[in-house]
Amino acid sequence: MDRIHSNKKQHGLFDTLRELDPNLEEHLRDGEHTSDIAALIDAGRDGACSTDAQSLKKAILDWVHPDGGALIPPLPRDSRVGHRFAHVDTGRLxxxxxxxxxxxxxHKKLQNRTAVVTADQCPTFLYGDLTxxxxxxxxxxxxxxxxVQTFKYIFTSPSSASKEGAQPTKPANALLHNMQSVTLASLVYVATQVRVALSSAAFFSKSHAEIKHFYDTMLNQPCDPAEEDEINELLTW
Incomplete structure (x- = not known):
């Protein structure tokens, strides 16, 4: 069953790439450009992850406090020091x-790392009202x-994350890439970026084992066909 699910997932990804580039299959068929195409996909993915992570490191601090108030003590925008479980608000999330x-x-065990947090455990920030x-x-x-704010920041515009109806100053990522609906993969990507931004990690990289494990776990957990209704309801919301 796991292999069937994996094959369906890979086929779905390939279909998405074909929609983005109708000539992709033809290029792959001749075999001459396969490595070049793979390299371009890797570079594009890594570049997007890095750009989003760098930008979010500062922006996300405006959304951390549950009431939108100032963080006490304040957190530096150019450093990861004091984040994660060292601060009451990032720790809560x-x-x-x-x-x-x-x-x-x-609280104390998380701060002094005697309580082990693994990548397959859901952080509280994933849930509405943190409940x-x-x-x-x-x-x-x-x-x-x-x-939600981070999703808006990445896919619609940074201004839309803070102000409802704010006009963006440049074309949104969703518009540039013809993204017309929310996907489970986009939600998991945003969740991973939030986890990185709140933690002591300095970057988002596929080579970071804990980050990759978190992303893969979040993406693969809702794979039970019995949960299809819940997934559809979430994406509609």
């Missing part, structure tokens, strides 16, 4: 859903406010 950030003992329902894990999933 990154805290795994199965742990209680308001529990002083849990996780153990009886219904889909309730509020991918609806966290900071996730």
């Amino acid at each position: 990154l805290c795994p859903t199965h742990l209680d950030w308001d529990d002083a003992k849990i 996780y329902d153990d009886d219904d894990p889909w309730e509020g999933l991918f609806r966290g406010q900071i996730l």
Whole structure:
């Protein structure tokens, strides 16, 4: 079943690439440009990830406080020092859903790293109102406010992330790439960027094992056909 799911996933990715470039299949068929095409895709992906990560490092600090207020203590915009579990607000967002950030003992263990956080644990920022329902894990999933703002920042415009109806100063990524709907992959990409921006990681790279594991886990978790209704409802929302 895992192999079937993987094959369907790969075929879906190939179909998406063919939509972007109708001549792709012809170029691949002749075999002469395969390595060049792969190199261009890798370079484009890595460049986009790096650009988004660098830009978000500063922008995301305006959205961290739950009420939109100032961070106490303030966090530097040009450094990762003091992020992750060292700060009460970034720590609350990154805290795994199965742990209680308001529990002083849990708080301390996360800060001194005696509580191990793995890449396959869902951070609280994924959920609307930062609330996780153990009886219904889909309730509020991918609806966290900071996730929505980051999605707007990357795909529509930086100004739309902070002000409803604000006019962008340049064409949005969604428009440039003919992106007409939200996809599960785009949500997972944004979630990964948020995780990086809130943590002590300085960059988003495919070579970073923890980041790659988080992305792959988030993308592959909702693969049960029985969850199709929940996925469709999320994407419609």
